[in-house]
Amino acid sequence: MQAFRLAHAGVVLVQADHALLIDPGSFTTAEELSLALECAPPLAGLVITHEHADHWTPEHVAAIRNAAPECPIATTATTAASLAEAGIPGARIVAEGDAMDFGPFALEFYGGRHEVLHASIPVIDNVGVRVNGVFAYGGDSLVRPPFRADVLGVPIGSPWSNISQVMDFVLHTRARRVYLTHDAMLSPAGLNLFTARVRECLAETGGELFELPTASEVSGGRASLFDFGG
Structure with a gap:
C-alpha cells in the first residue's frame, strides 16, 4: 500500500490501482484537492472521521463526487446528516467495531x-479507521x-491537545511507524x-x-508515493 498526504489532516491511500481518501478538510485548497484527484x-x-470543517467541506466532497459519482462515503451519523443537508446523500454510517470493504x-x-x-463545547462523535490491517488514523482522537498499529497517524498540533498528551499517545500506542498529521x-x-x-518517544518504543x-x-x-507495504 502507498500513500501521500493533503494539508493538515487529509491522506490518500493507494492499493491495487484504487485510492481511498480520508478527511479532505478546509486546510486543503481546491487546487490541492484537484491535484490529488488527478x-x-x-x-x-x-472516509470522514467526524463533522468538523478541517476534515471535510461540502465543496470538497461535491468535487470528489463530481470526479467519482459512485464513490461511497463512510462517516459518523451526524456527519452523514450534514452531508445530506448539503445535497450529498447516501453516506454509510459507521461506529466503533464496524467493518466494511x-x-x-x-x-x-x-x-x-x-x-x-x-x-463549554459539546463532545461529538469521531471514528478512527484501520486500513488493510496496516494503516491507522484516529481523526481527532x-x-x-x-x-498495535504498523503505520499510525499522530496529530501533532491540534487545538484540543498539548505535546504532553501527544507524547503519551506515542508511548502508549507503540506504533511501529508514525507519520505526523494536524500540523497546519x-x-x-x-x-x-x-x-x-515525538522522535524521543519513538526511540523508547522502537x-x-x-x-x-x-x-x-x-x-x-x-x-x-510513500510505500509502506501491506
Whole structure:
C-alpha cells in the first residue's frame, strides 16, 4: 500500500490501482484537492472521521463526487446528516467495531468520541479507521487503538491537545511507524520542536518516524508515493 498526504489532516491511500481518501478538510485548497484527484487512481471510497470543517467541506466532497459519482462515503451519523443537508446523500454510517470493504481497502473502525476541546463545547462523535490491517488514523482522537498499529497517524498540533498528551499517545500506542498529521497550525519552529519530542518517544518504543509526500510533490514529479507495504 502507498500513500501521500493533503494539508493538515487529509491522506490518500493507494492499493491495487484504487485510492481511498480520508478527511479532505478546509486546510486543503481546491487546487490541492484537484491535484490529488488527478494523480491518484480511481477512488474506491471516502472516509470522514467526524463533522468538523478541517476534515471535510461540502465543496470538497461535491468535487470528489463530481470526479467519482459512485464513490461511497463512510462517516459518523451526524456527519452523514450534514452531508445530506448539503445535497450529498447516501453516506454509510459507521461506529466503533464496524467493518466494511471499499474496493481493495478493508476498513475497521475504532474509537467513538472526539477529544474534549473545552468544557463549554459539546463532545461529538469521531471514528478512527484501520486500513488493510496496516494503516491507522484516529481523526481527532488520542484514544489508544485496540491493536498495535504498523503505520499510525499522530496529530501533532491540534487545538484540543498539548505535546504532553501527544507524547503519551506515542508511548502508549507503540506504533511501529508514525507519520505526523494536524500540523497546519504550527510554525516551522514549533513543528520542529514537537517533532523532536515525538522522535524521543519513538526511540523508547522502537518506532520510526517518516514523512509522507504532499499531493503537489507527487503531482509535480518531485516525490513518489510513500510505500509502506501491506
